[in-house]
Amino acid sequence: MVEYLYEKDLRGMQFNILASTRHEWVVAELSARYGMRKPEIRRRLIERLDMILLENLPARYEGWLARGDAGDDVDRALGVELLTVYIPLAEDTRMQDIAEYTRERIATDDAHDESIAHALAQIRELIRS
Amino acid sequence: MKKTVDVSLPIGPLHPCFKEPARIRCETKGERVISAEMDLGYVKKGIERIMRGRPWQEVMFLAERICGICSVIHNMVCIETLEKISDIEVPERAAYLRVIVNELDRIQSHILANFSYCYTIEHETLGMYLLNLRETAMDMLELITGARVTCAYMVPGGVRFDLRDEDRPTLEAALDHVEHELRRYVGMFEHGPLVAQRSKGVGIISREDVIEAHGVGPVARASGIPESDRRCEHPTYQKLGFTPLSYEDGDNYARVMLRFDEVFQSIDLIRRCLANMVPGPIRGGGTIQAGEATHAGEAPRGELTYYVKTDEYGRIVDIAVRTPSIMNIESCAHYMLEGVSSAADVTSTFISADPCIACTER
Amino acid sequence: MSFLQSIKNTVRSKSIHVSYVNVGSCNGCDIEVLAMLAPRYDIEQYGIYVHNNPREADVLLVTGAFTPQWEDKLKSIWDKIPEPKVAIAIGNCPISGCVFNRRGAYVDPPVAKHIPIAAEVPGCPPRPTEILNAVLSLAPLVFKDYEEKQS
Numbered sequence A: 001m002v003e004y005l006y007e008k009d010l011r012g013m014q015f016n017i018l019a020s021t022r023h024e025w026v027v028a029e030l031s032a033r034y035g036m037r038k039p040e041i042r043r044r045l046i047e048r049l050d051m052i053l054l055e056n057l058p059a060r061y062e063g064w065l066a067r068g069d070a071g072d073d074v075d076r077a078l079g080v081e082l083l084t085v086y087i088p089l090a091e092d093t094r095m096q097d098i099a100e101y102t103r104e105r106i107a108t109d110d111a112h113d114e115s116i117a118h119a120l121a122q123i124r125e126l127i128r129s
Numbered sequence B: 001m002k003k004t005v006d007v008s009l010p011i012g013p014l015h016p017c018f019k020e021p022a023r024i025r026c027e028t029k030g031e032r033v034i035s036a037e038m039d040l041g042y043v044k045k046g047i048e049r050i051m052r053g054r055p056w057q058e059v060m061f062l063a064e065r066i067c068g069i070c071s072v073i074h075n076m077v078c079i080e081t082l083e084k085i086s087d088i089e090v091p092e093r094a095a096y097l098r099v100i101v102n103e104l105d106r107i108q109s110h111i112l113a114n115f116s117y118c119y120t121i122e123h124e125t126l127g128m129y130l131l132n133l134r135e136t137a138m139d140m141l142e143l144i145t146g147a148r149v150t151c152a153y154m155v156p157g158g159v160r161f162d163l164r165d166e167d168r169p170t171l172e173a174a175l176d177h178v179e180h181e182l183r184r185y186v187g188m189f190e191h192g193p194l195v196a197q198r199s200k201g202v203g204i205i206s207r208e209d210v211i212e213a214h215g216v217g218p219v220a221r222a223s224g225i226p227e228s229d230r231r232c233e234h235p236t237y238q239k240l241g242f243t244p245l246s247y248e249d250g251d252n253y254a255r256v257m258l259r260f261d262e263v264f265q266s267i268d269l270i271r272r273c274l275a276n277m278v279p280g281p282i283r284g285g286g287t288i289q290a291g292e293a294t295h296a297g298e299a300p301r302g303e304l305t306y307y308v309k310t311d312e313y314g315r316i317v318d319i320a321v322r323t324p325s326i327m328n329i330e331s332c333a334h335y336m337l338e339g340v341s342s343a344a345d346v347t348s349t350f351i352s353a354d355p356c357i358a359c360t361e362r
Numbered sequence C: 001m002s003f004l005q006s007i008k009n010t011v012r013s014k015s016i017h018v019s020y021v022n023v024g025s026c027n028g029c030d031i032e033v034l035a036m037l038a039p040r041y042d043i044e045q046y047g048i049y050v051h052n053n054p055r056e057a058d059v060l061l062v063t064g065a066f067t068p069q070w071e072d073k074l075k076s077i078w079d080k081i082p083e084p085k086v087a088i089a090i091g092n093c094p095i096s097g098c099v100f101n102r103r104g105a106y107v108d109p110p111v112a113k114h115i116p117i118a119a120e121v122p123g124c125p126p127r128p129t130e131i132l133n134a135v136l137s138l139a140p141l142v143f144k145d146y147e148e149k150q151s
């Protein structure tokens, strides 16, 4: 007799973790930054991260605010380290590519806001994929 | 030829080494752990949800029951947050009494953590010695506060009971006893060959990784970040001339030794409090007002942060608690366990971070 | 009383294996169960061993208000314990839910809904001596003449 005792669906529990005040704040910040709806952000977080990382989201986000992506405006605007190191939602190499491309574009055509907006759209796709 | 196989190794939720239910899923190659993930949710009670909309008199008791091991510090930080909101001053004697009780709580918590570690590395004798020593600290807590675990000693504006003069010698004798005995046990721990083999160089976490995962408390201090101690910012501790300790190695051994050292430091702090204390009132007055504040204190496991918002009737409108174990377990699961060389070291490394699942999940 | 039964009685009275499970407590009760291990209380003089392994346990100490995650697991732990067995609820949490039994909480007390509880030790948390006393006074009631009572 085989009982799959542990492989229960944990999504309910993970959602409960995201329901606290501080997590709400992080989800709101992420959704404002990348222009995605909150339920979608929550879904991606639940899919990609394990439970202890979910619990730790606010501390990690604060850590990024304090010292992540220091020294580079483009990285800071896109949140490269935010999405690869602090809250790993996106693939490292793809993120670097996007940042590299944006930096080049800004250097050549000087269309700063436009390039950032374009890159954010790409990142949105990356998170969704 | 021997073949190495990839295994996914689940540990828990009910494991003889864990005091509390948690589940670690390790991806291993042979016995070497490549990565680990945690499943939680076995003790999620939703305390923050219960707290909302309740008067502070109830929230005080709920706050204490977030964690039973370090209930005093939850009590203390919760009350201090309320005091910060409503500008309530604490009498001097009460401030010292708070520190005494808080340090007694730290002593028992650290000894318990080291007991668990010794028990996990199968050094049961030393573990039992430590557990017996902890009872002395528990007795002193009971002597001052009237209860062993959930004592609700601190109230806004002061503390509930005074330390009677006739109890002072008992407390001092108990401190001497703990200090004397613990010296012996620390010697055993330092010189035991088995202990060194199981602890030195196991579960290393570097300074950078601690910063990245926002590790706090003994985990951070054992990796060379002494400034992470929130006691440095507490006015009473500043008056006592407190300086944090630290180790450099960041392995299991450093974490356990740091806890031992902090017990001695706590004993020292209590002695200094007793010397500085003068008779006086232990409870002032005050009303809880509307407002919001964030306040942090140093729990035995690290930085504990309360964000509280109250309304004019003293009810809690919003509250968010960030407990130290969240960050410590995360640094343990994602950094320390990586590269641990056997499954037996997984449990001992996990225990060395002193995880407290009850306050992680609340 | 048969000869075999008297041997079993003697053996069982000197060997009680205890396992504990936390189904959503605040940790306070767990710590008191753990403190019971301390040499001060010396539980081994009564033949009590804390193994925390349900497969070889006689007594299961349950602490904590019941969280939904344990719905299937507590039952399966209980089934794994060989007969004769007994479960004791430690603390107010498994009895009534203690402070957590409010609107909005995720808990679902009492534990007696899920597994048969033979004794309850109230307190928040109870003292180690009280827990010890409960184990010691319950064990002979359940384990003495177990086979003869069955038939």
Ligand code: SF4
Binding pocket: B065, B068, B149, B150, C025, C026, C027, C028, C029, C030, C063, C064, C065, C090, C091, C092, C093, C098, C099, C123, C124, C125, C126
């Ligand atoms: S009865 Fe009290 S001490 Fe025990 S688990 Fe419940 S709240 Fe904690």
